[in-house]
Amino acid sequence: MDIVTTKLGLEMLLRWGHFLGGITWIGLLYYFNLVQTEYFKEASGDAKSDAIQKLVPRALWWFRWGAMFTLVTGLGIFAVKGGGMSVDIYVGALLGVFMFTNVWLIIWPNQQIVIASATQVASGGTALPEAADALAKAGLASRTNFLFSVPMLFFMGASAHYPHPFHIVAFILAVAIILALEYNGAYPMIKNHSLVQKLPAAGKIGPCASIKGVIHCGLGLTVVLFLILDLL
Template identity: 75%
Template structure:
């Protein structure tokens, strides 16, 4: 009984940490996509440069480490429970994993280039020529994360009420849909890798380039994934 109580206590602490880190991460994701990006479209060059140098690095610190601790606490919950959870949790976890990888492997490295370029230009130097491409690459990955976040939050929140069943077919179809969207979002960052050169070109953001577009697409993706899990 003591062992069971201790295990439940550890799980509850992990869930609390997962919840806190997730709020930090997703909250800043929505700030970047719904607030900061729209502000930058209207801001004058001086204000934008100042924000990129002083505000963005601080926000990105909390953003990427929020993502890190969300992943670590999530893995801890899996370890404590030992698997055997409902299918929706695995789909939500896959979405979260791709979002984490996008943060650390695409968004943060490319935002560092943008920040360095703004700092160099503000100091009287020349802006880095690769900064525009880096901003576009980070922007697409960030929009993809926003798209993924909507179904991810649904599946994580609904997990306590979801049937504890697992359909291999439904899971595989959901994985195909998610991987295809991730490929599109990551394409500008991976297109130079030989194995991806033979695949169809990705990197399209037309449907979710706007705030309304990414929200509608996220809601649509949630419905599609829900129907896949529910009907298959």
């Protein structure tokens, strides 16, 4: 077996793993946003408490490790291919990396506080005072990930089926928009940093508070980023 065949085989295995990890990760992201959050709005206190203690931790385990597996296999693909890909894959990868950091640095740590609070209440104690704020931080980051997932999936597919040549101005403009949205989503976690305090306040969920709103915003972001890459 020559080196080219070996390289193609390794890339295919990595892509397969990337798909498996991505389906697990994004599938649970959509479950949290489209199903669980809406259910919790209507569930009785006991049912919600039981779900937070028993269901949510299991879902979050697959969620965060699905994200990890997706990132590792994605980096492996980059290593095997060695660069030279269309700008679409770099935009999609940037969105994916921010989504990964949101999972591990915002959503998971804050959900741990929410779970601990529910467990403490179920045991006859009082709710943790920081639980409500933690839930809001996790919710904003989760909605940001939903927003990012729509263009991320588009550009991952476009990299193979509708590729754009790398254009530095288009890439910088796309990155600036993504950074601004990530700043808004991460703001509650970083607002006390000395550098961030010099920047405009953010952290608003806005139209992404509703399912319809976040879907529309995700589609709109996809169109905007696509036009930037397509027209410049």
